[in-house]
Amino acid sequence: MRIDKYLWCTRYFKTRNMATEACKKGHIKVNDQVVKPSREVYPSDKLVVRKNQINYELTILDIPESRVGAKLVNVYRKDTTPQEAFEHAELLKYSKEYYRKKGTGRPTKKDRRDIDDFLDDDFETNETE
Structure with a gap:
C-alpha cells in the first residue's frame, strides 16, 4: 500500500491529499528516509510522521484494506512516540501564549x-x- 494511503487509512490525516502534501514536504520518513507519496510500505516498517510539531514514531503491524474506524487503528500500527515529544509540544504552547x-x-x-x-x-x- 502507498504511504499516503496508509496514513489516510490509519487516520493520521483527514484527507489523502493532506497525507500526500506531508510526504512532498518531507514530513514523512520510512526507515529513516524521506519518501515520496507513492512509496510502498510493508509490515514492520518504521515511520516517523511530523505533525503539529510532534514527531510520531510508528511501527506498521498490518496493512488495512480501506480506511478504518478510530477504535481499530491500533490493530494496524504500534505507536512508539516518546512521552517527551508531547511534553515539549505542551511547553511550546505555553511559551506562545506569553508573547x-x-x-x-x-x-x-x-x-x-x-x-x-x-x-x-x-x-x-x-x-x-
Whole structure:
C-alpha cells in the first residue's frame, strides 16, 4: 500500500491529499528516509510522521484494506512516540501564549519597561563574565 494511503487509512490525516502534501514536504520518513507519496510500505516498517510539531514514531503491524474506524487503528500500527515529544509540544504552547499577539499594535509603556529590564539584566550578566 502507498504511504499516503496508509496514513489516510490509519487516520493520521483527514484527507489523502493532506497525507500526500506531508510526504512532498518531507514530513514523512520510512526507515529513516524521506519518501515520496507513492512509496510502498510493508509490515514492520518504521515511520516517523511530523505533525503539529510532534514527531510520531510508528511501527506498521498490518496493512488495512480501506480506511478504518478510530477504535481499530491500533490493530494496524504500534505507536512508539516518546512521552517527551508531547511534553515539549505542551511547553511550546505555553511559551506562545506569553508573547503578544501579532497585530495588537505598538508595545505599551509597561511592555517597553519589561523589555528594557530584560535587556539590562542580560547586558549586566555578560559584563560580569
